[in-house]
Amino acid sequence: xxxxxxVVVGTMAFDEISTPTAQSGKILGGAxxxxxxxxxxxxxxxxxxxxxxxxxxxxxxNLLTDRGIDISGVEQVRGGKSFYWKGKYHDNMNxxxxxxxxxxxLAEFNPIVPEKYRDAAVVMLGNLDxxxxxxxxxxxxxxxxxxxxxxxxxxxxDLQLPALLNEIKQVDIISINDEEAFQLSGxxxxxLAAKTIHKMGPEYVIIKKGEHGALVFxxxxxxxxxxxxxxxVVDPTGAGDSxxxxxxxxxxxxxxxxxxxIKEGVLHGTAAASLCVSAMGTAGLVxxxxxxxxxxxxxxxxxxTITT
Amino acid sequence: xxxxxxVVVGTMAFDEISTPTAQSGKILGGAxxxxxxxxxxxxxxxxxxxxxxxxxxxxxxNLLTDRGIDISGVEQVRGGKSFYWKGKYHDNMNxxxxxxxxxxxLAEFNPIVPEKYRDAAVVMLGNLDxxxxxxxxxxxxxxxxxxxxxxxxxxxxDLQLPALLNEIKQVDIISINDEEAFQLSGxxxxxLAAKTIHKMGPEYVIIKKGEHGALVFxxxxxxxxxxxxxxxVVDPTGAGDSxxxxxxxxxxxxxxxxxxxIKEGVLHGTAAASLCVSAMGTAGLVxxxxxxxxxxxxxxxxxxTITT
Numbered sequence: 001x002x003x004x005x006x007v008v009v010g011t012m013a014f015d016e017i018s019t020p021t022a023q024s025g026k027i028l029g030g031a032x033x034x035x036x037x038x039x040x041x042x043x044x045x046x047x048x049x050x051x052x053x054x055x056x057x058x059x060x061x062n063l064l065t066d067r068g069i070d071i072s073g074v075e076q077v078r079g080g081k082s083f084y085w086k087g088k089y090h091d092n093m094n095x096x097x098x099x100x101x102x103x104x105x106l107a108e109f110n111p112i113v114p115e116k117y118r119d120a121a122v123v124m125l126g127n128l129d130x131x132x133x134x135x136x137x138x139x140x141x142x143x144x145x146x147x148x149x150x151x152x153x154x155x156x157x158d159l160q161l162p163a164l165l166n167e168i169k170q171v172d173i174i175s176i177n178d179e180e181a182f183q184l185s186g187x188x189x190x191x192l193a194a195k196t197i198h199k200m201g202p203e204y205v206i207i208k209k210g211e212h213g214a215l216v217f218x219x220x221x222x223x224x225x226x227x228x229x230x231x232x233v234v235d236p237t238g239a240g241d242s243x244x245x246x247x248x249x250x251x252x253x254x255x256x257x258x259x260x261x262i263k264e265g266v267l268h269g270t271a272a273a274s275l276c277v278s279a280m281g282t283a284g285l286v287x288x289x290x291x292x293x294x295x296x297x298x299x300x301x302x303x304x305t306i307t308t
Numbered sequence: 309x310x311x312x313x314x315v316v317v318g319t320m321a322f323d324e325i326s327t328p329t330a331q332s333g334k335i336l337g338g339a340x341x342x343x344x345x346x347x348x349x350x351x352x353x354x355x356x357x358x359x360x361x362x363x364x365x366x367x368x369x370n371l372l373t374d375r376g377i378d379i380s381g382v383e384q385v386r387g388g389k390s391f392y393w394k395g396k397y398h399d400n401m402n403x404x405x406x407x408x409x410x411x412x413x414l415a416e417f418n419p420i421v422p423e424k425y426r427d428a429a430v431v432m433l434g435n436l437d438x439x440x441x442x443x444x445x446x447x448x449x450x451x452x453x454x455x456x457x458x459x460x461x462x463x464x465x466d467l468q469l470p471a472l473l474n475e476i477k478q479v480d481i482i483s484i485n486d487e488e489a490f491q492l493s494g495x496x497x498x499x500l501a502a503k504t505i506h507k508m509g510p511e512y513v514i515i516k517k518g519e520h521g522a523l524v525f526x527x528x529x530x531x532x533x534x535x536x537x538x539x540x541v542v543d544p545t546g547a548g549d550s551x552x553x554x555x556x557x558x559x560x561x562x563x564x565x566x567x568x569x570i571k572e573g574v575l576h577g578t579a580a581a582s583l584c585v586s587a588m589g590t591a592g593l594v595x596x597x598x599x600x601x602x603x604x605x606x607x608x609x610x611x612x613t614i615t616t
Contacts, residue, residue, distance in 0.1 A: 092496070188400070191539045212520035215537060221610040224534035229523060231499045263614040302529040304612060306571045 002145050003121045006252035008035045009049040009111055009136045010126025010241070011083050012056065012074065015281060016100075017237055018088040024235070027281040028060045029085060031126035031151070032074075034238035037285040038245025038272035039124070040067035041293040044252035047117040049073035049136060051109045053080035063286055072114045080105040093233050094210065113139045121255060124248035125150045125171070126241060130163040137170060147257040149173040150202070151244045154180050169201040173262065175244050177208045190215065194222070204262055206247075208240055216266055218259055225266045228274045228299055235280045239273040242285060246272030271296035310453050311429045314560035316343045317357040317419055317444045318434025318549070319391050320364070320382065323589060324408075325545055326396040332543070335589040336368045337393060339434035339459070340382075342546035345593040346553025346580035347432070348375035349601040352560035355425040357381035357444060359417045361388035371594055380422045388413040401541050402518065421447045429563060432556035433458045433479070434549060438471040445478060455565040457481040458510070459552045465491050477509040481570065483552050485516045498523065502530070512570055514555075516548055524574055526567055533574045536582045536607055543588045547581040550593060554580030579604035 015029030032050040047070040086100035118141045125133040150171040156164045185196035194205040194217035205217040213226040246269035254261045275288040323337030340358040355378040394408035426449045433441040458479040464472045493504035502513040502525035513525040521534040554577035562569045583596040
């Protein structure tokens with residue numbers, strides 16, 4: 001059935017980020033956080049499914065509820081510590097090193113999709129252990145109009161490839177970056193990589209190229225969504241998640257996943273990512289209004305069109 | 309005055325190219341060759357200004373005249389040897405090493421613009437010593453409707469920066485790649501690089517990003533022309549020149565250099581570049597018809613548009 005419900009599963013975490021010019025300290029992070037905040041620019045009815053420790057401050061959760069996101073699926077583990085990630089960006093901001101990862105409560109994460117959202121028309125599987133992503137799919141009630149999106153990363157290709165491939169088989173849209181597409185497909189050319197990944201299951205293969213934008217591969221002709229050229233990138237953390245959030249939120253709000261809405265959705269994802277990278281951590285999304293988001297969409301339109 | 313004349317100045321040469329999968333042997337090359345062949349997809353009236361040695365075969369020149377290009381400005385030096393370049397591409401085709409360069413007749417190149425073309429509305433200064441580019445500009449008769457385009461490379465930034473900066477001051481459109489834009493501007497961000505280069509003179513700053521497309525910076529809003537995703541890149545040699553040729557040919561044929569036609573022209577340049585890289589050396593252009601060129605333009609349109 002059609003509805004505007006979006007289930008987002010992913011981490012909610014503490015991040016500690018170093019860029020060449022700034023130190024974040026211990027701040028709010030996590031894929032589900034970025035996805036949820038970005039999706040909230042749309043009129044989707046969003047539920048976050050995640051796990052946090054007792055150390056996770058209420059103010060962080062309030063950032064989600066303030067934007068209308070249902071957090072009844074966010075488990076808070078008594079006595080537990082939240083997932084923690086520490087990373088450092090290189091000079092050009094295109095590469096980063098992970099300095100520390102503490103799974104903490106994430107190690108035992110058993111996702112529970114709230115009853116009300118089990119018929120959701122759109123499900124966004126944020127970067128996570130594919131076995132955990134599968135547990136979310138297993139709880140859903142059948143919906144012939146459902147669109148399932150998957151984000152993942154090289155880490156799971158290295159450690160959980162069979163489970164990941166089984167997951168990829170079940171999704172409609174996969175969103176990964178170029179290097180991950182090469183690793184997953186064994187190809188070194190984007191077009192060939194997309195063809196190989198198509199055969200693994202997803203009808204739509206979206207390849208993110210960071211500052212160079214994203215390509216949507218679907219049947220014959222690809223679609224290119226350029227990224228907005230930015231004078232300043234403060235922190236790239238969460239850009240891919242924000243992209244996934246902007247896209248999945250749009251699809252849920254439109255109650256449609258045609259090629260047309262998916263391409264439009266990719267532009268919404270691009271707009272959200274451009275807001276995300278403009279400040280440290282989630283601040284770019286938290287401090288940007290719906291009007292700011294629409295302004296980015298308009299800039300993107302001008303970037304793409306010839307008539308001025 | 310308005311006319312459809314395009315003066316192209318640049319090298320005509322012998323190239324010897326190694327890619328990971330092929331060796332070209334000694335083949336036709338040179339910036340003016342690629343620019344001329346690519347511009348010839350348009351209805352521009354094209355004159356090539358260049359220099360070759362006695363060793364330069366008539367069949368190479370015939371490739372230009374067969375496409376209607378005037379070669380009365382191509383000097384053939386008796387007893388001289390043609391410019392020779394030998395290069396080898398790395399595995400990913402994005403980098404190359406120059407293995408040998410023999411200037412030969414190019415060392416004494418004194419360009420002569422044919423009388424008939426001195427009032428040309430469009431002048432394309434292909435990659436060359438900026439002092440030679442200047443000699444071409446000095447021979448032109450005044451034309452208030454003239455558009456001058458410049459292509460250059462890091463080599464001239466290293467060796468002839470004052471002359472290059474003097475040249476850049478006089479042009480309307482500069483076309484360089486991202487690394488060259490960083491070097492020329494001293495910036496490490498494309499938006500800031502474009503701003504700095506604007507101040508050097510050109511109203512339009514076009515930054516080529518290879519497989520990631522090209523950005524046109526002009527006043528407020530940039531324009532993004534994506535490159536066609538290709539399954540196979542045989543040889544990237546001449547892609548930037550083909551881009552410049554497709555663009556300058558279009559402007560001359562349209563007898564217009566508004567923001568609108570320049571953006572359209574960048575798409576024409578992109579289409580020409582995609583044909584160029586599909587085969588070794590100039591073969592991609594030589595073997596592609598006007599219909600092939602138009603087919604690439606249509607593919608680009610589908611790549612850029614949401615409605616399918």
